[in-house]
Amino acid sequence: MKRGIEWKCTACGHTFRTCGTQPFYRNEKNERKPHGYPEPLSEEAARTGIKGFWVEWYCPKCKCAQDAVLIEYEAHRKDRTAWSGLRDKHTRQQPVCPKCGTNLKVFLDEDDVCPKCSKGTFEISCFWGGGNR
Ligand SMILES: [Zn+2]
Numbered sequence: 306m307k308r309g310i311e312w313k314c315t316a317c318g319h320t321f322r323t324c325g326t327q328p329f330y331r332n333e334k335n336e337r338k339p340h341g342y343p344e345p346l347s348e349e350a351a352r353t354g355i356k357g358f359w360v361e362w363y364c365p366k367c368k369c370a371q372d373a374v375l376i377e378y379e380a381h382r383k384d385r386t387a388w389s390g391l392r393d394k395h396t397r398q399q400p401v402c403p404k405c406g407t408n409l410k411v412f413l414d415e416d417d418v419c420p421k422c423s424k425g426t427f428e429i430s431c432f433w434g435g436g437n438r
């Protein structure tokens with residue numbers, strides 16, 4: 306299940322969501338596909354294993370959430386070893402926006418002005434999603 310943070314503009318109430326770490330796999334065409342957790346989303350996902358993890362974080366230039374790869378292993382891994390690799394800082398890369406190449410941010414700050422009203426900044430409205438992980 307996906308989970309993450311809902312951000313809300315302090316001036317106009319515009320909201321958007323960022324999303325935490327999600328496992329993915331690559332199919333035979335090398336396309337990145339959501340793997341799903343705790344249960345794999347498909348038989349193909351279960352059979353293939355986890356290639357890495359992706360996130361949907363904020364791009365300060367596009368002013369919206371973008372999805373990008375956080376970790377990609379050389380080969381698919383089984384569930385448990387894939388998740389334990391998340392703790393290893395060396396395997397992580399700084400996720401960059403696929404559209405403009407800017408470093409994505411997990412937390413917004415006072416520099417991130419609302420794209421709707423150009424006045425407010427964003428604060429955490431709530432945490433969304435579920436699961437125990
Ligand atoms: Zn606003």
Ligand SMILES: [Zn+2]
Pocket residue numbers: 364365366367368371402403404405406407
């Ligand atoms: Zn961008």
